[in-house]
Amino acid sequence: MGVEVIIFDVHGTLVEKGGVKAFRAAVKSVVSFLNSRDVHLTEEDYFSIWKNNLKCWSSYLYENKEVDFYRWYEGILYRVGIAYDKSLIDLFNNYWMEGFKNFTKPIQGAGKLLSELKRQGYKLGVVSNGLARNNVLDLQRTGLESYFSSIVISSDVGYRKPESAPFLKALAELETNPQNAVMVGDSMKEDICGAKKVGMRTVWVRGSDGLRTVTDKVLDSDAAVQPDETDVADVADVVVDQLEELYLLLSAGRWPS
Template identity: 40%
Template sequence: MKAVLFDVHGTLVVKGPREALDAAQNAIVDYLSRHGFAVTLERYRQALADNAKRFRRDVEELNEVGFYQWYECLLADLGIPLQDRDWIDRLNEEFGRASAATAHPMPHALEVLSQLRRAYRLGVVSNSMAPNTRRDLAVAGLADAFDSVVISTDVGKRKPHPYIFNLALANLGVTAEEAVFVGDHPIEDIAGAKRVGMKAILIQSPSRADTRWSELRRGDSALPPAEPDATIEDLAELPDAIARV
């Protein structure tokens, strides 16, 4: 084994879901108000829901919506004129700063990554907004641990699509057979990684503890659940699990 790749949220980074989301949404509403656009929190949340519906088919087909495309459509729903990308970056900076304030590493993440770096190339593959996930990794103190970071809004495809995994493998200069993927989602992480030929280790995230695998299926409906090569409950177990797979 030459490389270990990771999911981010629920695997390496934990955030206070409700608190982080509330703070981030209020930060955007405040930013819009300061720039002359009076938007209530309720209206903003409705626009978010409408935007999610608009792009649902893309997500189901594992096509990722671009970062700026998402924001441009969201602003249009709010009746806000088209803004340039620098303005959108500043708006998202407000969102990301508030959201990342509650980001912290999973237990034992720092020491385990430090240990693994001595023997493996490390990478990240995440379904998320790239600027915000990079900020989360930085706030959690993990950003410098990785040789490659591949995020869906940068590359146009979402896990479990093979493209995003294969791109990460190419970035690390390894084959699928030389890599193991670690994640908390049975379809996006485990089945997706195994489909391209990687070994896969499931970390049992508390956020998914009561969720049936059948309820997690989305996107590529032809992709069945796959059994992980190992299952762990704590990242401290990961080095031994990698040695066994």
């Protein structure tokens, strides 16, 4: 049996979230919310709080474990000086995501590719790192959510890519074996090596540094040892520079098989 399932990463592969400009808009939105509740911080203050919270979890993340949504925000509220409250965290996150709204858009060619894959009968899934509700919201905002039969986000699993758990959960939900599935992603370490480890075929979409998240950059700057990813082009079954190239390969019948 050949390929029957295609699994995609989200950010940098299907969705562009706006990089540093969008991040600054999110910080501004949160600071406005906090100021309205008589918590007076500057945008620089909040960025420092966010970064310190991230660094607090860095050893956890380096082990490819994922932070739960409410535990992440518990640390933020503690540093801001607000008592833990789930309903407040939900509201807080809404303001955070509002800052990204005008910047979040599908990568060029994403919709056309997903539509063609569905037309040809492939089952589609997502395996992505991050907070589940925010990943899903990004897919909704870009009109891509409806293409997928399975959406697996690391915060719901407890482990981040390249750990096997997220991939295996998606494969189980899509009722297929690794040998019949392809992973499409822009991260060499997380998507390509992670999927290869469980026996999937891979398509590496070589992204630019501008698509990397602020979170990745903060974590990378603190890493004692940077991963060696120079040989990934030899590991991936297919390498493209843009998602649109994958559509052309598909149309030409050159899908990994």
